[in-house]
Structures are given as C-alpha cells and as structure tokens.
Amino acid sequence: MSQYILRRLMIAIPSLLGISLVLFVVLALAPGDPFSELATNPNVPPEVQAALRAKFGLDDPIYLRYLHWLSAMAQGDWGFSFVSRINVDTLILQRLPTTLYVIGSAQLLALLIAIPVGVYAATRPYSLFDQLANTFAFIGFSLPTFFTGILFILVFSVKLDWLPFVYTDVPGSGIPWLLEMIRQAIMPVMVLALFQAASMTRFVRSAMLDVIRLDYVTTARAKGLGQAKVIVKHVMRNAMIPVVTLIALQMPAVFGGAIVTEQIFRIPGIGSLLISSILANDTPVVMAVTFVFACLVVLFNLIADVLYGWLDPRISFR
C-alpha cells in the first residue's frame, strides 16, 4: 500500500506543476493591478508607482516571474503580500485557526446531523420521518447561505438581540472567553451546517437505500442478526464509500473557508482573505491560497482512495 501511495504522490507532482502554471498565467493576465489605489491618489507621484512595480518584479515577463515564484516556493518562500507587505504564509497562518474552528465545526455538525438522519430515513423509506427529513433537506439546500445568514442576523441579532453578528477575535482566556467564542460562532456554524447537512442527508439516504436491498443484507437478516447490527455492520460500511468520497472532497473546503458566510459574519478566515486579495489584486496571496487549495484537493483525493480500500477490501491498491 505504501508503494501505491508513493506512486500516487509522484503522479501528483506534474499535475500540481500544471495547476500552478495555469493559475499563475491566469492571474498574470487578469486585468487590474495591485497599485490601483495609488493611481487615483494625487499625493502619490507616478514614479513611486513605477518604482514599486519594478521592485515587486511586476514588469518582468510572465515566464520569468513564474520561474521565480516556483523556485521560491520550492524553498518554502511563499512570497509576500503586495498590499500588506508581509509574508503570505504568516497571513495564511493567521487566518487558518479561525477557518478550521468555524468551518470545521460546521462540517462536523453537518455530519452529526446527516448520518443518523440519513440512515434512519433509509431504513424506513416513505415513513413520516423520511418525508419530513426529505422536505427539510430540500428546503436546506435550496436556500443559499447568504440568504439564511442574513435571515439569522435579522432574527437573532436585530429582533431578539441574542447573538452578535460580527465575529471577532475576543481577547481573554478561561471559561468566559470560551463561552464568548462559542456564542459568536453559533450563527455562522448553524448556517453552514444546515446547508451542508441538507445535501449530505440526501446523499447518505440514497447510498443506504442502494445497499439495503442487496441480497447479502437479506442473507444477514435471514441468519437472524438484529436490525441494528445489520444496519451498522453490513449496510453502513458499504454505503459509506460514496459518502467518504463526498466528505473527503469537501475537506479542502474546510481549509479554504466559506467565502460567502465569512463575508457576512466578518469571520477572519481564509475565504475572506481570498476574496479581499482578489479585490485588491494581491496576486501573491491569491496564488498561494489557490495553490494550497489545489494541493489539498489532490491530497484528499488520495486519502479517499486509501479509505475505500479499508472500507471495502475488494477495492485493491494497484
């Protein structure tokens, strides 16, 4: 198996190179430049702009800039943000904990809702519970997060005045600090979790239904195994294969943040960093964040493949 992983990682290198090249070229050709704010400022003479462009290497040809970026990246230098003039890795590391906390909790909560609800609904198809679960799932994924987000704000912050809608890094420590961190995360986590849980519930349910009628399940029942044991040991294990793919491919999103939700609640996560960097044409940051994203997708695809083998030994590593 280690050989399989190694082989897969080797294949990943040229694809990541390709991805980085495409990203770089697209960003370099995209309109706008990081010094637009300087351009409309009459206090800033054009020479300063020109000097900055030259200093930051923006006047070099694209291939040179790409090679420069690649060699720096290979040495662990991610470049620095044109806008805040600090290192990109510092910037990303500053944002990562918040993203992991908020988006991670949302994903976890979504799973905790989706798996039991999906499994239970699949064992009793077309029962009242199933119908209700389906209805809520449909409502859940038809409502975009920017809508539910604003709805939550209007209800829980403006009308009821229960929860703050600006997520900020509260100072302090201990229990009150922990409670405050939880309190301000409730709304964004709920918004994201409900959206995710809705689609995942549908997915779990249909994966379960595919397996639940197979002959081996009937055999297991015929052997006199209890319902719970059949469902958990025989059905779920097989049904989880497509679910694992779904979850594994969503993991990069946990690191990448939820752009819309982060904007609404002002969560200082990777998603809001990406959007503000795109708006400011801060190419080194956009490049780094999207590239990390690409790496994560490749990595989690690999993890999903390894998990398949563990869940279903018939899928062998070759």
Added chain:
Amino acid sequence: MFDNNLRGMIDDVRDGRMDRRAFVKRMIAVGLTAPLANQILAIGGVAMAQSPNPYKPTKRGGGGPLKLLWWQGPTLLNPHFATGTKDQDGSRIFYEPLASWDVDGHLNPILAAEIPSIQNGGLAADAKSVVWKLKPGVKWHDGKPVTADDLVFNWEYASDPATAAVSIETYSGLTVEKVDDLTVRINFKKPTPFWANAFVGAYGCIIPKHLFAEYKGGKSREAPNNLKPVGTGPYKFVEFKPGDLIRGEINPDYHMANRPSFDTIEMKGGGDAVSAARAVIQTGEYDFAWNIQVEDEVLLRLEKGGKGKSLFAVGGDIEFIAVNFTDPNTEVDGERSSIKTKHPILSDPRVRKALALLVDRESIKKVIYGRAGRATANYLNGPEEFVSKNTKWEFSVEKASALLEEAGWKVGSDGVREKDGKKLKFLYQTSINGPRQKTQAIVKQACQKAGIDVELKSVVASVFFSSDVANPDTYSHFYADIEMFQIPMTQPDPALHMRRYHSRNVATKENKWQGPNFPRWVNKDFDAAIDAAEIETDPLKRADLYIKGNDLMWQDTVMIPVMHRLAVEACSNTLRPALSGWANQTDNLQDWYRET
C-alpha cells in the same frame, strides 16, 4: 475686491480690535471658511487659534473599550506606506503628526509645542521656511524620547525614492534641518503658501528613528516594526491581523492630560457598509463605523429607534462627469483619445454646455445621496473657503435642446439628433457601484428627452481605477465620450486637487496614462493660474487664482460636477467622536469619549 478691507481686518485681529471668531465668520460669509481663514490669519501675522475643546473626561482611562468597525480593514500600519484612508486610519491610532486639522479646520498641535506663526518666529514672511518646535518630554511607546532627529529621519526616509513611500510627494520638495534637540526647520525650495503639509495630517505621522533607521530605502519592507507600530499615540499596539483586526490598549504615558478616555481600542475590518451601519446604528454591537456609502434611505430606516445615528463630515470630495476633449474612436500612433485629436462632437462647447444642462442634480440628490450629498456647480468644493460663487448649475431640457439645435444637431426620424448624417451618440462609462448606475440612468433619461443617444458602460472598480497600462478600460485611458467617478480631496488645500488638470499632466501613451489630466483639457489661462497659485504667498490672491481655475473649468465644461459628497459615518448615541472633514476619522482619536 475686498483686498484692502481684509488687510484692515487682519490688522484688527492682530491688534485685538476684532475677535478672531468674528473674523472667521466674515470670511465664511464671503466664501472663505475656516481653514483658509486661519491660514490667512497665520500668514497675516496672527497666531492660529485652537478650537475650544469639548473634551469632558477629567481623568485618563476608565472609558471602557472603544469598538470601531472599518468595513475595509487596514492592511498595513506604516503611515508612509498607507495607500488608502483605511491604512492611514489604522496607523493613526499609534502614530501621530506634529499637528492635525480639527473639527473647525484649525490646525491643532499634537506633537508640536505650538503652531508656527509669524509672532512666534515659526513662519518666515517669505513663506520659504517653517520652524516647528516639539513638545518636550514626549516619549515613544517604548520609553525613548522623541527628538528632532526623528523628524529629520522621517523626511530622509520618506523622500528616498528607494523606500517607495507614498508620502514622497509631501517630503521631496523640501529639506528638513535640526536646529536643536526639539526644533527643526523646514526649508522650501520656493515660496510655499500651504506650509502645513509635511508632518501634518495623514502623511505627517512620525515613525521612530531608532526602530526604522536600518530599514531606510531598499530594505523598507523588511522592518519588523512595519507590523508592530511603536508610536506616540493615545493607544499602544497590542495586536494586528491585516485586513481583519487592530487592537490597542491605553498609553498610560500619553502626552496630553486626561487623555485618552478609553482603556482599549479595537478596529475590526471586513464585511460591507450596510451591515457595518447595522452593527452600529441598529444593534449597537460597535461604537463607530467608517465610510458608510449607502443610500440615505437605508440609513434613515436603520436610524428609526436604533442605538446610533449617522454623522456627516464636510470635506471636498466631488462626484463628477468628465468630458473627453479628444477622439476616443480614432487611433493615432497606436493611441486612442490621443492629444493630437479633437473630439468630433464634444469639441463644440455648445454640446458640452448642453450636456451640463442635462444633469438633474436635484433628482440625483433626492433619489440617491440624500443627506450625504450637496448639489454643486463647482469642481472645487472644498475646503469650502475656495468655493467659487460665480457658477450656477441648472437643469433644463429645453435650454439644452436649444443649444444643440443651434449647434446644428437636428432631431431625426428616430428621435435622435443628427448632423451631416452622423447620430448624436455618447458612450458614458463609470465604475460598477449602485449609486453611480442610478445616476447614469437619470442622466441618460434626460439626454434621451433632448435627443441624445447615450450608451451606458460600467467597469469593475478594480479595473476602472487601476493603473494597468495594458487595460483600455481604466478611467485614465478614457476610451469613452464621458465618464463619471469621484475624486477625493486629500488635504485642506486645493493645490494637489487643481494641479491635476494642468496641461503638462495630460494622460498619454507616453506617460503610460499616469498623467492625471484624463479629460485631456489644455487651457493656457488655467495653467497660468495654477502655476501662479502654487507660489503665491498672498492668501487672498491665491484663493482668487484657484477660484479662477475652477471657473475656467466650469466655463469650458471640462467636468460636469454632480455632487459634493460628504463623508458619512455611523456612531453610537453615547459616543462623542471628534471628526473633521479635513482630516482622517481617527485623526483626533485622543479627544473621543463616551457620554455617560
């Protein structure tokens, strides 16, 4: 006209026969308000006054936390690199200039012991030098004393092109020499009527020599203190996350008595203007939010029964429609809108005048800007003291039609005017922005009534305002017939604002479209007036020259001024901020307090 009169009045003030306030009031009456009136007095030999300060707290601290919401969070904290107001605002929490413009437009000393004047020997009569004295005993946040060396260093740092400081323009035309430990002399190369620029206001913030000396020039980016400011301000640095959060705590050694009032300060970034207004006005989660560019109707709705209100600060920002004097559709030497061409339709002044008559400012104000805008006919609206009284705007489809008729444009069968088989058609571009798109629609409608076919175009702001040489959609390329946006006035002196349209600044391929004169307007009289104003030491003559410049722009219809825009802020009902239309919002942060 009132030249002699004024001189008499200045003498009266100097000799105590007239009260300073009465003088300023009279100046306002003739169209010259606070900052200029005060500069007039200063150059006329009367020391500058300070506004009576409304600050009430009687002790330092105890005011609890101050929570600010900047929907575009500051991204860096070195005032010499601060590109936008957001960065200046963030830096200003920790760094201070010698003086800043207060609410009434007076120069208020911060790190200076006093404001230079002719009496105290600070101002030279020929306006070629200024002597600033530092307040003794001021310490940096790390305990080291602030000295004249720091000032000299800031000048060296900012004026070094390798540093690539955005404040370079402020510091490059002068020299700064140390007189003694607490005194410096600024020498100007030519008479400089607006002497209060270096070390004053946003670009005047002073950084400590002992922490930045090694990082002058090419190494400027590497200074660790770019991210950890050590200044002299009312609050000490605690934490900074670019674009997201600045946190500070009270400076117990602050150099002004009983200040500041708040124990901690937080400036949170991100989100959008509407929700920022909501967090302050409606839910009261934050105390103050900056730059609330939303339609007034929204603010009025939030204010109903809310915990906060909107504040409006008057500055000189102008939203205008610029007219292209060159032909955007003909290419000369690989360049459209080349200065070598003339616009086929708009070079006729009657057509330009007709366009100006078709901008219904009253409707635009009513529907879009509300309390945040003032209809105007002037390009130069601020500092209010330079505002021309000779112009008047008017909205009249009939008059516009008559002018077009006179110019030979006859209404065709489809209702669009034509002449020599050519249709009267304009491409009208602007940046994507709600209020701007609405304004476009209002103007287009009026144009249609007068028989002008207007094609609207809107460009993403990040492209429209970029300096990208290769992109034809930037405002400075101006490949359209008319275009609309706002130019902010960054200091209470019109020199920079007016200099943009000097003919030497025409945007061309040669200067990579970096010249700020994008209408490509060339007028010898304007050039002469602006050149003369830059070295004119007589404040009255100087104001006249700028007013003349403004009037020339109006007569030639270079710009069709649409709205004089005010800065809009959201503020909790209990907070008492000290805002000034002439300064950044955080410029007088030491004077903010909460009414209990």
